[in-house]
Amino acid sequence: MVLRGFRYVALTLSRCSYLILFSRGKFAAVRRVTHKVTGVAYAAKFIRKRRRSMDQRQEILHEVAVLCLAESAHRIVNLLEVYETPTEMALVLELAAGGELQRVVDLQDGLEEVEAVRIMHQVLDAIGYLHSHNIAHLDLKPQNMLLTTAYPDTDLKLCDFGISRLIREGIEVREILGTPDYVAPEILSYEPISLATDMWSVGVLAYVLLSGYSPFAGDTKQQTFCNISQCILTFPDELFEGISPAAIHFIQSTLVVDPRCRLNAAECLNHPWLTGMALLVERPLCLSPSVDPGALPAEGGDSEDSLPPSPPPPYGTPRLGPCLPPCSQHDSIIVSSPVVDIIHDRGIIC
Structure with missing residues (x-):
């Protein structure tokens, strides 16, 4: 641009x-x-x-x-x-006077579920707008979500687009970027980035908002990356007591190793957890076994030992163990509205 x-x-x-x-x-x-x-x-x-x-x-x-x-x-x-x-x-x-969403999560050890739903609605509104223009944010986390006023009577604003990328059909973007706890498996295995890469971070965000904890955090960064690659996901009773089955299912539907099988932003907004619907319209999930991090291909691709797809757990059943893997007017505005012109291979707009 x-x-x-x-x-x-x-x-x-x-x-x-x-x-x-x-x-x-x-x-x-x-x-x-x-x-x-x-x-x-x-x-x-x-x-x-x-x-x-x-x-x-x-x-x-x-x-x-x-x-x-x-x-x-x-x-x-x-x-x-x-x-x-x-x-x-x-x-x-x-100016977003309410500060970072991360500060609220830290102070409260997670949010009430009704507040988490409201925040997720606003996050997905922002992501949906970006994705409609083929922009992947690639660093979704509470630190990059600002509150307009003091919590809870506030609205959310997404910020920090420094590592965002333009996703174009036929042009692969492969980069190691993002924040360890929120990074998607395809980034760790150096596979192509897509809009679905953001949706993994959406699942991590939902988990963090509800529990106050990261789902994949290890004692070291390397252990965190191994947990992500294997999709080791649990919902401990002490963190998720009283959380609805719909919320668990929402998280499971986004924390899917295969990017093609994650819910997109529009599907997330229509998920029963966010709409309050009582019944889930079934959506097939692509499944394969967890991958041994030592067996991950160096340049991406599927493991040769992958098994045929198996059905997902029934809606409302909390799942422990591996997740469901692969499948105004201002006085001096000096920046004008951008015009699409040249786009580089790395997804950088200029």
Whole structure:
């Protein structure tokens, strides 16, 4: 995509005053800023353009382009302005005063099921919008979900599109990226990324919201990856007591090793857990046995020892052990609406 009207502006953000440092990472920092004239508060994300001696401007512009594409999406954080100097870029975004969803999960050790359903509705609204434009977020987690006001009377905004990718038919995107607890099996085995990669993260998110714990967390990152590859999933009574069978089934329907067999965003929104329907319309799931991590093919592909598909467990039956595997007007807007022009093989929009 081409960003027209893009220009360099002094990074002092002269019309704004700095207030609070929200967060800082290796390559970016987010600050709360206030417009000196209007008094309106915003979030400014400052991103270094060089990382590990490599120019990352293209990746940053990709994030800008995705935000421009999603300017009409109510569940995605709104981009207002972009500033650039030779060393940094600053993205001025709407302020989500309620902070990260992760903070609420940590404080409450999980959410009430009715609240989890409401949050999942909003998350899936955002994902559905992205997927309708063939954009995979690839880093869905509570840290990248912002609350507009204090919980629970709040709405959710999805943010951080730095590693999102454009998925095109006939062009495979293979990259190792994402957050360990939320990463899908196909990423670990270096198989092609798809929109369904996000749906695995949706299942992990639902589990985390309901229990306060990650379903695959191990003592080490390597153990976590092994748990994901084997799809070792349990629903301990102490964490899921009182949780509805529909919620368990929802998680099982997204944590499926074969990306082709996961529910998509629209199907998730129509799942009985989110609609409140009493009966489940059966949807076939593709199954095969758990894979020994030592036997995983180096460049993707199915195990030679896979068995024929077997039927999924009845709806309402909690499953222990392996999951179901393979199958407004602003005074100076300087970023214009993007126009599709050139798209690179890595799924980076520029």
